[in-house]
Amino acid sequence: MTQDARPTASQQPANTARLTISCPDRRGIVAAVSQFLHHHGANIIDSDQHSTDPEGGQFFMRMEFHLEDLDLAREPFERAFGSGVAEPFGMDWKLWYSDQPKRMGILVSQYDHCFLDLLWRRRRGELGVEIPLVISNHELLRRDAEGFGVPFHVIPVTKDTKPQAEQEALSLFKGQVDFVVLARYMQILSGDFLREVGVPVINIHHSFLPAFIGANPYRAAFTRGVKLVGATAHYVTEELDAGPIIEQDVARVTHRETPESLMRLGRDVERQVLARAVKAHVEDRVLVHGNKTMVF
Structure with a gap:
């Protein structure tokens, strides 16, 4: 098969x-x-x-x-x-x-494409998971989460309050989740958080790693005249965007694209890559070896 x-x-x-x-x-x-x-x-x-x-x-x-x-x-x-x-x-x-579905915690900020895609796939039965809670640093997606019957918690994060915010998130996740997904959560998690959460954390990166870095990768890609945009799903480690890669994909583009159309194409790739990575993890198809993965 x-x-x-x-x-x-x-x-x-x-x-x-x-x-x-x-x-x-x-x-x-x-x-x-x-x-x-x-x-x-x-x-x-x-x-x-x-x-x-x-x-x-x-x-x-x-x-x-x-x-x-x-x-x-x-x-x-x-x-x-x-x-x-x-x-x-x-x-x-x-x-x-199989009668013990994994419990998936979600961290999300304001971008909704990956977040809503996961909720939709779970409701459709494509992801055999329970979602006991979602944590966000913004209020924006509360109505979407609650429309899917998922508890939604807001923990604002600033430079000064980040340690306290992480501790609050840890207290909510403790004993409630088997893994955590960063569905475009626009905060860097500390090493202390990753150690204390005690479960795998999966991130979706808006590039085919290694690639353009910085706050506006699609503008950088447009300026460089790329012919591909991509996305990478990986396990999170203390080394930023360097954890074991689970899934990647790309979409071909041409000189006719704009930064806005590149972003739309890129977000489509992001949600598909993240969904495939989460599905593989949920079905125990991912085995980690050092900084690499075997995905059956």
Whole structure:
């Protein structure tokens, strides 16, 4: 099945689980995992794997399997996998169940294109997430959020109040979200915030990184006479716009464009790239290795 043909969240098989694995590559990993699942009655319905180097590299795998005939409850099943398979192979692993949708927190400022696109895709069933809250530093998008039934909180941010604003946001997110999306949130998050929030943070950048920097990238692109505009979705790290890249795309442009038309094209790319990145994260298709990602 190609990536574009994969089921949407609303079409994902019920009563399934997703297992992701990262470990040093060696012989027998796939066999050990498959045999364990077979032994306990799990039926594998999707499997992807990748090795950075079969001789001493890092191995990555994602498996999805049915749970109907599992012979153990979830907790003992996880303990058995941990002791019987994960520990001997030195695995970093996670197991997520389809009946536990991930909780997505959103940070947004005043641009609405990515924000509304995520809300719409969630309502359409394309993103299998819950959205317990949205935090903004402006009031502008409250009516849009509440129209989708999503709680909306405003935390103004100034240079002097930024530490207090981040602490207030952390208190709202604590225990409520499994990941956070910056849907064009026009504030730089501190390293302290990223460490304390304790969940992955996904950002959409308005360029095909690395590219034009500064406050007006579309004016810079227009001045330079570019033939492509693009966008990049990545995990947020302390190093600005340098975190592991999840998704990118571009749109071709010509000399006939204006800064305004470049912006419209760029925003279309931004919302599509962010939606694909969020969908991949929600479906546990993204495995991080250093500053790179494997996206199955």
